[in-house]
Amino acid sequence: MSAVVIVGAQWGDEGKGKIVDIYTEFAEVVVRYAGGPNAGHTLVVGDEKLIVRLLPSGILRRETLCVLGQGMVVDPQVLVGEIDELRRRGHENVEERLLLSERAHLILPYHIELDSLRESSAPQDRAIGTTKKGIGPAYEDKVRRTGIRAGELRDLDRLAQRVAAALEAWAPTMKALGGRVPEVSEIIEPLRPLAARLVPLLGNASVVTEEAIRSGKRVMLEGAQGTLLDVDHGTYPFVTSSSAVAGGAAIGAGIGPNRISTVLGITKAYTTRVGSGPFPTELDDEDGKHLQKVGDEFGSVTRRPRRTGWLDLPALRYAARVNGIDGLALTKLDVLTGLEKVKVCVAYDTPQGRVTDLPIDQLDDERVRPVYEELEGWTENLEGARVLEQLPPAARNYVRFLEEGAGVPVYLVSVGPSRAATIVLHNPFVGRAAAP
Numbered sequence: 387m388s389a390v391v392i393v394g395a396q397w398g399d400e401g402k403g404k405i406v407d408i409y410t411e412f413a414e415v416v417v418r419y420a421g422g423p424n425a426g427h428t429l430v431v432g433d434e435k436l437i438v439r440l441l442p443s444g445i446l447r448r449e450t451l452c453v454l455g456q457g458m459v460v461d462p463q464v465l466v467g468e469i470d471e472l473r474r475r476g477h478e479n480v481e482e483r484l485l486l487s488e489r490a491h492l493i494l495p496y497h498i499e500l501d502s503l504r505e506s507s508a509p510q511d512r513a514i515g516t517t518k519k520g521i522g523p524a525y526e527d528k529v530r531r532t533g534i535r536a537g538e539l540r541d542l543d544r545l546a547q548r549v550a551a552a553l554e555a556w557a558p559t560m561k562a563l564g565g566r567v568p569e570v571s572e573i574i575e576p577l578r579p580l581a582a583r584l585v586p587l588l589g590n591a592s593v594v595t596e597e598a599i600r601s602g603k604r605v606m607l608e609g610a611q612g613t614l615l616d617v618d619h620g621t622y623p624f625v626t627s628s629s630a631v632a633g634g635a636a637i638g639a640g641i642g643p644n645r646i647s648t649v650l651g652i653t654k655a656y657t658t659r660v661g662s663g664p665f666p667t668e669l670d671d672e673d674g675k676h677l678q679k680v681g682d683e684f685g686s687v688t689r690r691p692r693r694t695g696w697l698d699l700p701a702l703r704y705a706a707r708v709n710g711i712d713g714l715a716l717t718k719l720d721v722l723t724g725l726e727k728v729k730v731c732v733a734y735d736t737p738q739g740r741v742t743d744l745p746i747d748q749l750d751d752e753r754v755r756p757v758y759e760e761l762e763g764w765t766e767n768l769e770g771a772r773v774l775e776q777l778p779p780a781a782r783n784y785v786r787f788l789e790e791g792a793g794v795p796v797y798l799v800s801v802g803p804s805r806a807a808t809i810v811l812h813n814p815f816v817g818r819a820a821a822p
């Protein structure tokens with residue numbers, strides 16, 4: 387019995403898509419457990435590059451069942467668009483392999499409108515820098531108990547009544563922000579053709595996932611965003627609105643926490659962040675530009691430039707703790723090639739003295755400063771490496787330093803965007819494995 391969680395250990399975009407795609411070779415089912423189309427997970431297979439936002443990253447494996455779990459917020463238009471894009475690209479049996487949890491919440495046009503209005507009217511120091519995909523308002527509707535669930539697409543007349551109630555609840559906010567409250571029919575009519583496409587995909591994701599695990603199938607639980615964007619454990623309030631951490635996987639997939647056998651954390655060899663909020667190791671110099679340019683650090687969803695900075699070991703240890711990370715996948719090591727020296731944050735100086743834990747609730751205090759250790763860089767191109775021994779000594783030393791500093795073993799090192807550019811040290815499904 388094995389269900390493996392893939393969780394972002396930083397502020398998102400760690401390369402989760404690639405890692406899920408790699409390990410899905412060994413899994414029969416992939417369940418996305420949180421978030422919505424704020425995610426952009428990049429898959430590079432041969433000459434093909436695909437960015438999925440709602441579809442689980444197992445979608446390019448023809449045999450894999452892909453489940454959109456109940457922890458997600460799903461924009462019907464985006465989902466149908468993604469399915470059609472895959473069909474256009476010649477991928478077969480996509481819909482046959484998809485299951486949409488009837489309990490996942492829907493993102494409807496008023497959520498997107500509210501997200502945009504709020505972001506553009508907030509004073510600069512309070513804007514979150516959201517993806518404006520309606521994520522926050524959709525999750526707010528869920529906890530306010532005015533949300534619409536995917537299963538309700540089966541009966542659009544009833545759904546119309548529930549939308550009317552939601553619009554009534556949102557109307558004062560909409561008006562205060564200068565927005566227009568839409569008519570119910572403006573929401574329902576465009577939904578008809580989308581509902582016709584999505585109703586056949588509906589099902590009980592909890593039952594399907596539990597049965598898969600019980601019958602010995604291997605299940606991957608795919609996270610979105612990252613630990614530091616988690617609504618409880620992130621850099622609040624500059625976070626997303628879902629439980630991105632590994633604990634969210636049980637809730638979002640509808641299984642018990644004891645079904646999870648391994649938690650795999652994904653971290654870049656450095657750090658990036660899109661949107662506002664504290665980022666202590668952020669760089670504003672030539673090294674930062676190197677990371678952005680060589681790492682092609684532009685948001686997969688919004689194309690916004692990602693902020694870049696050095697690796698933060700206290701943050702990684704924090705992520706290891708709140709997720710229970712068993713092993714790490716280290717991505718984008720190749721991007722550090724060409725830097726003379728590579729710095730790593732190992733501790734923080736705070737008004738209370740030097741600490742090695744992440745002072746997460748003090749990060750906006752300018753007296754809280756990262757303490758760095760400097761390591762030798764390297765100049766060799768890493769993309770062809772398939773075993774650790776093929777990495778130059780300085781790069782191997784970096785991996786070892788990270789492993790020791792994080793207190794967690796490295797299971798995989800990624801040295802390029804493609805499936806092939808990977809060093810697999812440990813496979814959580816089958817033990818030791820050769821590189822794919």
Ligand code: GDP
Pocket residue numbers: 394398399400401402403404425426427428429430680681682686717718719720721800801802803804
């Ligand atoms: P996700 O949201 O965690 O799935 O990550 P994204 O797909 O948003 O961003 C990761 C980016 O890095 C994508 O453009 C990937 O193609 C790319 N990528 C992943 N692993 C590597 C790697 O090891 N090296 C390089 N150079 N790029 C990588």
Ligand code: IMO
Pocket residue numbers: 394397398399400421424425426427514515516517518519520521522609610611612615624625626627660661662686
């Ligand atoms: P993946 O799954 C990086 C960030 C936004 C913003 C904050 C809140 O590709 O790693 P939201 O639209 O969720 O209300 O925005 O969270 N954010 C991400 N940053 N990768 C993501 O997803 C993100 N999803 C949301 O930039 O700062």
Ligand code: MG
Pocket residue numbers: 398399400425426427428686
């Ligand atoms: Mg991404």
